[in-house]
Amino acid sequence: MENCTKCGNPKVIIKRKQSGQSLCKECFIENIQKKTIKTIKKENLIEKGDKVMVALSGGKDSVAVLDILHTLYERRIIDLCAVTIDEGIANYREEGVEIAKNHAKRLGIEHKVVSFQDSFGITLDEIMKNPNHRGSCTYCGVFRRWIINRAARDFGASKIATGHNLDDETQAILMNYLEGNIDNLTKIGAKTESKSKLFTPKIKPLREIPEKEVGLYSLVRDLEIHFAGCPYSQTSFRGEISEIIKNLSKDHPTIMYSTLRGFDKIKSAIKNQHSNEFEFDRCQKCGEPSSNELCRACTFLEELG
DSSP states (O other): OOOOTTTOOSOEEEEOTTTOOEEEHHHHHHHHHHHHHHHHHHTTOOOTTOEEEEEOOSSHHHHHHHHHHHHHHHTTSOEEEEEEEEOOOTTTHHHHHHHHHHHHHHHTOEEEEEEHHHHHSOOHHHHHTSTTOOOHHHHHHHHHHHHHHHHHHHHTOSEEEOOOOHHHHHHHHHHHHHTTOHHHHTTOSSEEOOSSTTSOOEEOTTTTSOHHHHHHHHHHTTOOOOOOOOTTGGGSHHHHHHHHHHHHHHHOTTHHHHHHHHHHHHHHHHHHHTOOOOOOEEOTTTOSEESSSSOHHHHHHHHHO
């Protein structure tokens, strides 16, 4: 392997197939941080004085985004806090929760852990035992969003940062296109916000960083991370799409970037043709924002009995 393209260091840790660039540890760390900050500036994700709440699972993506945003916290550009969700998955979630706690304590930021059990009176494991369940990701996504939005208000956060990476974004684009879910397609992007003040804007600083590079960043930064994958993810449609994209990327290393760039170019046209901005009121049961009498979380809980 050749020397680092940036500084000439012979200790190269990565060679990017899509660009041919080789980087040593120090240049790679600097590159990922600069690339993330560039996305933040380009997409206007953060303003000076923002209080950013990181959805911190303890996995590589959320730990990496916390680490990079902490550099802005140290420079007094933003305030920083984090929430960790315990879905109630036995022999999986416990380690992630502890790792998240460790990072929050190490960095000296506000942090809270909120469980499905405390919020909804049921765990994801218990949901999956119901023979009529809709699939783990359906419940998890809805319940996690419910908790995250409420936690952001409790913290007084002005932005919610998630660890979505390039792989996640391209998977979401392909999934929703194949399912014909135009509504969800219009919501994919670097920033998701609503006209309703009941929702805190969500941002994705890592959306242009491939998953492998996020993992390598966490590794070379010596960050404690939860390596285990969700035991339910392999049975999901997203898992199938992930495998398709990984296989395509072997012979077409730029495929994820071109998918993202192409989608970003047509997103505004899709949104204009499919304008479906709901009027939000409060859910009659839990008080959270909802376009119907009951929000989706409460609707699911009623279905589950």
